[in-house]
Amino acid sequence: MLSQSPLSLDESVEVLKAAGEPTRLRLIALLAAGDLTVSEMTEILGQSQPRISRHLKLLGEARLVERYQEGAWAYFRLMEDGLRAKLVNHVLEATANSDTVLNRDAERLKAIKQVRADRAQAYFSANAEGWNELRKLHVPEDQVEAEILRLLGRNPFNALLDLGTGTGRMLELLSDKYRRAIGVDASRDMLSIARTQLDEAGINHASVRQGDIYNLPLDNDEFDVITIHQVLHFLQDPAPAITEAARMLAPGGRLMVIDFAPHAHEELRSEHAHARLGFSHESVAEWLVQAGLALEEITDLPPDPQNDGALTVTLWLARDPRLLIARPSILSTGTA
Secondary structure, X not given: OOOOOOOOHHHHHHHHHHHOOHHXXXXXXXXXXXXXXXXXXXXHHOOOHHHHHHHHHHHHHOOOEEEXXXXXXXXXXXXXXXXXXXXXXXXXXXXXXXXXXXXXXXXXXXXXXXXXXXXXXXXXXXXXXXXXXXXXXXXXXXXXXXXXXXXXXXXXXXEEEEEOOOOOHHHHHOOOOEEEEEEEEOXXXXXXXXXXXXXXXXXXXXXXXEOEOOEOOOOOOOEEEEEEEOOHHHOOOHHHHHHHHHXXXXXXXXXXXXXXXXXXXXXXXXXXXXOOOOOOHHHHHXXXXXXXXXXEEEEEEOOOOOOOOOEXXXXXXXXXXXXXXXXXXXXXXXXX
């Protein structure tokens, strides 16, 4: 977690020098609206890639932007934490919204995002039929989401991590609760959809990146809430993924797993790449406890009785115990 100790005079000057150049301030304004690649920033600003890269290097050295890899592509994002980020935000807020150059950049950024949206929609359309068939197999998603909100409660929190973020739905659903969020997924196609969804929803305090759920490119003890929504059934070995997620939790943080209860839909293996046909209460609870977490609640959401053969969705909520008063874990078959 980044230090909030006051900046020294030299540090403040370093930040202002880094931001105090037209191209770099334009880059900061663009990145405030979402993550971008060098090629996208080059296209928007109409400058050479080496020049843009040099400016990004200076901004990185001042700890105002960070770089992360997604396959062969490198993305840049504006730092959100710390007094350096706060100082730069004040500079942006003080800059005129009517500035001609910044407005032109914003229009070009809009065009870039539209290209992303078109690509994402093409992928979504190609796969929508399979997703729609899956949705018919279990309780409506709005009921699942209502239960997620109930379990997490009304209190806001600092940081969310959504593993296997897919279309970024959890980042949207919880956007009024967190101060910052990261969604991680292995699929660049899904990340394209997630970025488009976040753009369309106007959510600028969340970002997505490519990563391995077994080896996350993130720091320990950073997140207050972690969600793993309909992901574990794709994994041959879910236990290490839960252990890796637990490593990311801040003291007292909560991990929520949402997945299917045990079922016999063998076609999900062959047609939708499901490695596991659901999970018992006990199996996920055991993995959570082995990861050093305290299980708090298990909830089953059964489908409509008239929907014969449909799937039950189960939610497991566990907490990092480091800031908790000891209390018994909940391993019952009902809700706590």
